[in-house]
Amino acid sequence: xxxxxxxxxxxxxxxxxxxxxxxxxxxxxxxxxxxxxxxxxxxxxxxxxxxxxxxxxxxxxxxxxxxxxxxxxxxxxxxxxxxxxxxxxxxxxxxxxxxxxxxxxxxxxxxxxxxxxxxxxxx
Amino acid sequence: xxxxxxxxxxxxxxxxxxxxxxxxxxxxxxxxxxxxxxxxxxxxxxxxxxxxxxxxxxxxxxxxxxxxxxxxxxxxxxxxxxxxxxxxxxxxxxxxxxxxxxxxxxx
Numbered sequence: 001x002x003x004x005x006x007x008x009x010x011x012x013x014x015x016x017x018x019x020x021x022x023x024x025x026x027x028x029x030x031x032x033x034x035x036x037x038x039x040x041x042x043x044x045x046x047x048x049x050x051x052x053x054x055x056x057x058x059x060x061x062x063x064x065x066x067x068x069x070x071x072x073x074x075x076x077x078x079x080x081x082x083x084x085x086x087x088x089x090x091x092x093x094x095x096x097x098x099x100x101x102x103x104x105x106x107x108x109x110x111x112x113x114x115x116x117x118x119x120x121x122x123x
Numbered sequence: 124x125x126x127x128x129x130x131x132x133x134x135x136x137x138x139x140x141x142x143x144x145x146x147x148x149x150x151x152x153x154x155x156x157x158x159x160x161x162x163x164x165x166x167x168x169x170x171x172x173x174x175x176x177x178x179x180x181x182x183x184x185x186x187x188x189x190x191x192x193x194x195x196x197x198x199x200x201x202x203x204x205x206x207x208x209x210x211x212x213x214x215x216x217x218x219x220x221x222x223x224x225x226x227x228x229x230x
Contacts, residue, residue, distance in 0.1 A: 035219075037167075045159075045167060045210055047219040059217050062124075095166055100178075107214040109157045111178065113166035 009117035022096030038092035129222035146211035155215035
């Protein structure tokens, strides 16, 4: 059974940092692109970042580029999101998700999602 | 960035109704579109990908169509468990974007 479990969320002051983790199980983690998507309170879904299966390529939304860094440790089946210079508008539930297929160069549809972790940025 | 506009934003319907949600892209995205269902407090669930391919385990009352800039999600014979918020997502180019969502409620 595929499982994705996020951790590391919480309350942080503006300008602070937080690192989210997403522990994966039930599939060959190192073969799959992984992504982070967030949802602000009462708002829609916003894609944040994506990392290739090997970890050598990453993409970011403009709203987080330069502040957030996605990474992965395939030996630990875990993907991370390092969030620096946090702003009030980064307050959201953050989800990690896996790509539908392991086939390279196929579209980034996401079939399994974690339960989400809340990040609150407030003074 | 490719903008996705869903219509309507809110939809009220009854069990057994047939409903259609539209997603329009600001530029052509071929068939690189997915539909997700989200219930309150839960993670999104993939329903349809590549515009019209039903994800494994999703009931056949869900169907998708379209290509280019206009796409539709149709639910034929609404069931109580279908009342949720639906999002389209384009994966044609970065940044990946989602529509603003369509909230489907029981009439």
